[in-house]
Amino acid sequence: MPKDSGIGTSPKRREDVRFLTGNGKYTDDINLTGQSHAVFARSDVAHGKINNIDISVAENMPGVLAIFTGEDFADVGGNPAGWLINSRDGEPMKEPKRPVLAHGKVRHVGDAYAAVVAETASQAQDAVDAIIADITEFPAVVDMETALAGGGFVHDEIGTNQCFDWGWIEDNRAATDAAIKSAPHVTTLSLVNNRVVPNAIETRASIADYDRGTGDYILYTTSQNPHLTRLLISAFVLGIPENKLRVVSPDVGGGFGSKIYHYGEEALVLAAAKKLCRPVKWTASRSESFLTDAHGRDHVTKIELACEKDGTFIAFRTDTMANVGAYLSNFSTVTPTFLHGTLMAGNYTVPNVYVNVKAVFTNTAPVDAYRGAGRPEATYSLERVIDKCARELSLDPIELRRKNFIKPDQFPYASAAGLEYDTGNYDALFDKLEEIVDFGGFNARRAASEKNGKLRGLGINSYIEACGIAPSNLVGILGARVGLYDAATVRVNATGNISVMVGAHSHGQGHATAFPQVVSDMLGVDENSIEIVHGDTSKIPFGMGSYGSRSLAVCGSAVVRATEKIINKARKIAAHMLEASEGDIDFKDGKFSVTGTDKSLAFGEVAFKAYVPHDYPHDELEPGLEETAFYDPANFTYPSGAYACEVEVDPDTGQVTVESFTAVDDFGNVINPMIVTGQVHGGIGQGIGQALLENCTYDESGQLLSASYMDYAMPRASDLPFYNVDHSCAMPCTHNPLGVKGCGEAGAIGSPPTIVNAVVDALHSGGHTHVTHIDMPVSPVRVWSAINN
Amino acid sequence: MQNISIKINGKSVSGSVEGRTLLVEFLRNDLNLTGTHVGCDTSQCGACTIHVNGVAVKSCTMFAAEADGFSVDTIEGQENADGSLNKIQQAFQDHHGLQCGFCTPGMVMSAADLLKNNSTPTEAEIRTHLDGNICRCTGYHNIVKAIMAASGQDVSAIAAE
C-alpha cells in the first residue's frame, strides 16, 4: 500500500501559507524600536588610492548619528578565506586582508570606504552623497591574463595578482602529460565559464542591536548559515565572544551561495549599534547587490581529452584561470580547487587526470561559490570536450559516454581525480533518458523545424557531483579551517509535540516540511506535530548551514541520529512504565510494546512520563526527552544524472529557444519528491540562464556594465520551457542513514553543457561545421557571429 | 510632507509622506504591510506588484502621494473571507509554485490581474504575462502550472510530481 505520509510522500509545504498571504518575515520586514539606518559610500572607481575622506559636511547634516571610515576598523581583523590552498611549489596562497571598510585603497567598483548611520535611510543617503572622497584612480586590473602578467597589483603588499597556482594531483602530472603526448587522438577545447551574479530576489540586509546592560548583540541577517556568520565575526573580525552574539537568519529570499558568506556590512551594523546603543539597519539596493554580492564562476579554461581511436578515454588535462575578484570571499579558494579539480574525472574510468588552477586577483567584486560551486565548471569543461571529441571521431555522444562510464560493479570506485565514489549507475540513467526522451522521433522534429527555417539540435550530457559537504577529517587535510559536520536537537515536549532544532537553514528548500517527514517516520507520530526550528544561534546547538546540497545528507543525518537517541531513551522509560526489561521492548508505528504481550504504550504517553516523572527511578533515568546529535559524514555523496535537451536556432537572428529539457537524476533516496522536483526545476532554470542569457561584464576600467536588471539578462518565464524531471533511478548513498545524496545543485550543474551541446549540434545540422564551440551565454549575437564566421 | 488617504484592502488609511516616498515604502514602512517586497531598483522584478484601482501596478514605480484617494489591494488582502487561501494562492501551494517565497506576493498579484482579463490563459500567454515578474528559485515551471490550474485547466499532463 503506498504510504500517505512520511518519507517518499509529497505533503504540501507548510511554510507556503505564510509566504502566500504576505506573512513571511524576511530581514527587511523586521523593524526594531529606535532603529537607525546605515547607508554605504561606495567607490565608483575600480582601483584607487584613498588620499582623504572628508566627512565634515556630511556629519553635520540632519539626522546623521555617526560616520565610519576604514580608519575606524584598522585594528580589527579581516574577513578570512575559509580554506588554505597551497600552490604546487608548497607555498601557501596569498591572503591579503579583507577589511570591514576599504582602507588605503579601493579595489573594486562598489567597495565601501565609508558608512553613514542616520535617523532615516534617506538622511543617511543624503549624507553619503555629501562625503567628499579624494581618491587617486589607478589603472584597473580586470582581465586575468593581464593580471598574471604583472603591472598593477590589486594588493600591492603581496606583489603579485596570483593568489595560488594549484596542481591536482601533482603526482599525476607527468603521467598525464606523457599520456596526452602519445595518445592516438587528442581533443582540445578553450572555453570560458561566464561570470554570473547569483541574484537572489531578496537583496542582502542586516539589522544589529546591542544591549548596553548585558553587552549582548543580536544580528538579524540574510544568511544561509547563521552559525558560520557568528563564527567568522567572533573568531576573526570583531572578536565579539560567541556567547554574546546571537545571529538570527529569518526567512531568507533565496541564496544560491551568495548568502553563505560574511560581508563587511554585517560587521559595520554591529559596530555601529554598539557605538550608538541603538539598532542599526541596512538593506542593499539591487544595484548594491550587483556590485558587492559575491559573483559566481568566471573561469577561463583549456581542456584536453586524450583517447584511443575507438573513444576509450586516456587522460584529461585542464588549465584554468579562476577569478577571485578583489578580495578572498570565504569559500572562494576551495570552489575553483577541491570543488572543481576533484570532479575532473567525471563519471568515467579515465586513468590520468591533471588539473592546474591559477587563482587571480582582479579589481572586480569577489567571486565565490554559486549554485554548484566548482562542479558546474568541471562538468561544463568535461562534457563540452567530450561532445567535441565525439564529433571529431564520428561517434554517438551517448555511446562515447557509455563506453567510458564506470560500471555498476566497479563501485566503490577511486577516481583518477582523488575521490572515492560510493555508488552509482550511469548506464541506468541513460537507459531511463532513452526511455523518456523520444530520440527516435528527433529526425522528424528536426525536419519540421527546418521546414520553418530553423535548425534543431539535440544536446546530451551526464554529470557527477560531490555533495553532502563534507567529511571534516578529509577537508581538514585539504586545508579547510572549519569542520563541515552538522547538528540537530530533537525536543519532545511534555504533551508530545516535537521541536527539531537544525543547523541547516532553509531559504526555499522546504526544510520545514521535509525534515518532519523523516522524524515522523521514525517516531510514528503525525508530521504536523513536528516543528522545525532553524536560523537562530540562540535556539540551535550548532550548524554549518545550507549549501553544497548538504542539508539533508548532513543535517538530516544528524536529525536521524538525535531521533535514534530519543527512541533509545524513550525505550528505557517505556520499560520502566511497562515493568519489563528494556530488551523486551519493541518500538513500532509509534508504540512501545512488550514482546509477546498485548501491553503497549503510545509514544505520547512515554513523552508525558518523561516530564512528569513521579515514580521515576532517578538513579537510572533523567527526566526530560531531548537529545542532540552532531553528524560528520564519512564521505561526500555523489549524485549523478543524464540530461537531454532540444533547441531551435533561428539562423537569421541567432536566437536560441529551448524546446524541451529532460533531467534524469540519481539523488539516492528521496524524502519529498515534490520538493526535489522543484529544486531540479530551479537549478535547470539557472543553468539555462547561464547558458543563454546571463553575463556579468566589466569594462576595461573595471566598471560593471551589467549592474541592473536592465543590463543583466535574468531568465524570465518566457525564456524557459516546462521541464521533464525523473529521479526514479535511485542508488542510495551507502554511508548516510537516509541514503540521500542531495539535489539542490544538480540542475545548475547538468544543464549548461546540455544546452551548448545542443546549439552546436543544431549548427552542424545546418552545415555550419566550422563551429565547434560558442562561449556562454550563447546569445543571438554570438550564434549569428559564429554562423557567419 | 503631504497628507494622503488611501483605501487599502478595503480599509481607509491615511498618512503623511515626503514627496519622494514610494508607494511600496509607504506600504512597508508606514503601514507595516511587509508582504509587498522590493527586489530591485529599476522596476523590473515585480516583487512589489499590487493592484491600484483594480489594475496590477509595480508599487515601486509610484509615489505614495500619487495614490492619494485610490483604492489599493495587496497580498495581505487576498485570502477568502474565511481566511482560507484564495484559488490562486491555493494553486501555488498545491503545485509547489514557490520556494523562498520572496517573489511570491508579486506573482500572485500579477496572476490575479491576468486571470481577471483572461480566464483561461494558454501557457504562452502566462509566460508572456509574467515577463515583469522574476523568480530565481522555481525555474517558473510550477508557477505557470499553478496559474493554469487556478484557471481551472487540467494540468495533469504537464510533467512532474
Ligand code: FES
Ligand atoms: S521592486 Fe518594484 S519591480 Fe522590483
Ligand code: FES
Ligand atoms: S520563490 Fe524564490 S524568487 Fe521565486
